[in-house]
Amino acid sequence: MxxxxxxxxxxxxxxxxxxxxxxxxxxxxxxxCAKPCCRLDKLVLELEWKQVKVFWRLDESRKAFDRRLAAGQGPVEIRPANGLYYAHQKACPAYDQTAQSCRVYGQEIKPVGCSDxxxxxxxxxxxxxxxxxxxxxxxxxxxxxxxxxxxxxxxxxxxxxxxxxxxxxxxxxxxxxxxxxxxxx
Ligand code: SF4
Ligand code: SF4
Structure with a gap:
């Protein structure tokens, strides 16, 4: 070999x-868990556009959303960089805080970083x-x-x-x- x-x-x-x-x-x-990572208070979640669109339930185009972010009118927890988006300091919208579980567990839309x-x-x-x-x-x-x-x-x-x-x-x-x-x- x-x-x-x-x-x-x-x-x-x-x-x-x-x-x-x-x-x-x-x-x-x-x-x-006493400190669930999905609250994103310590961790930063890396997202593709398709995940941002689904998780934040956006109807607008990516261009319009980017313009909104640039104008400081988008979700304050999201920062764009290098074609991706980074969410931090607010719980992930896909996180069910009552059940302490991920609503997209086992689904293709779940970010790779979450599984890792x-x-x-x-x-x-x-x-x-x-x-x-x-x-x-x-x-x-x-x-x-x-x-x-x-x-x-x-x-x-x-x-x-x-x-x-x-x-x-x-x-x-x-x-x-x-x-x-x-x-x-
Ligand atoms: S993976 Fe589970 S146990 Fe580990 S920090 Fe996240 S919620 Fe807590
Ligand atoms: S997608 Fe699921 S596992 Fe990933 S941060 Fe959101 S709730 Fe947690």
């Missing part, structure tokens, strides 16, 4: 492990956002180790600027390292 194919398969396994951890440990906690948060695979590593109270980094590390099986070790680092973003990189344990360790006993 080529190194490229090996990396692709590893990334796939990590993405599946991240999704499995979300299903098992994160999503069941959402209805009782708080644990996702990125370039062969797993990234965890500790702003989600359901993430237990030790349990996540053990989950990934179990998913990959023996022969791997997991190295944890925190982002210098945003220490709540923790990266879990996986390294192959070399046969030599295993042999030298065994020889000590």
């Amino acid at each position: 080529s190194p490229r194919e090996t990396r692709r398969l590893l990334a796939q396994e990590l993405a599946a492990a991240a999704a499995g951890y979300q299903d098992s440990a994160v999503i069941p906690h959402c209805p009782v 948060f708080p644990v996702y695979e990125d370039q062969g590593k797993v990234v965890a956002d500790l702003r989600c109270e359901a993430v237990d980094i030790a349990a996540l590390t053990a989950w990934i180790a179990r998913s990959l099986g023996p022969g791997w070790r997991i190295v944890q680092t925190a982002d210098e600027e945003f220490p709540f973003l923790v990266t879990l990189a996986v390294k192959k344990v070399s046969a030599t390292a295993g042999a030298s360790k065994r020889s000590r006993y």
Whole structure:
């Protein structure tokens, strides 16, 4: 197998492990979360036009909406940039605050970033956002180790600027390292 194919398969396994951890440990906690991310008080939600149009129930064209935003007459929580829109500081309109759930859960319209948060695979590593109270980094590390099986070790680092973003990189344990360790006993 080529190194490229090996990396692709590893990334796939990590993405599946991240999704499995979300299903098992994160999503069941959402209805009782003390600080739901969908309130967008800490997080910024990246949106495409189609999501803005549906979530904010807009009838107007994108051009008209952009003009309104530029004139300071649009929703104050939305900022446009690089062809996308960023919502912050007001709860997402798709968030059901009573049920503490997403009204577009499982639907195509749901932003990709929502499905990725708080644990996702990125370039062969797993990234965890500790702003989600359901993430237990030790349990996540053990989950990934179990998913990959023996022969791997997991190295944890925190982002210098945003220490709540923790990266879990996986390294192959070399046969030599295993042999030298065994020889000590
Ligand atoms: S912060 Fe975590 S537990 Fe809370 S609602 Fe968001 S994903 Fe769910
Ligand atoms: S789309 Fe759903 S998951 Fe994403 S912020 Fe809105 S309510 Fe939360």
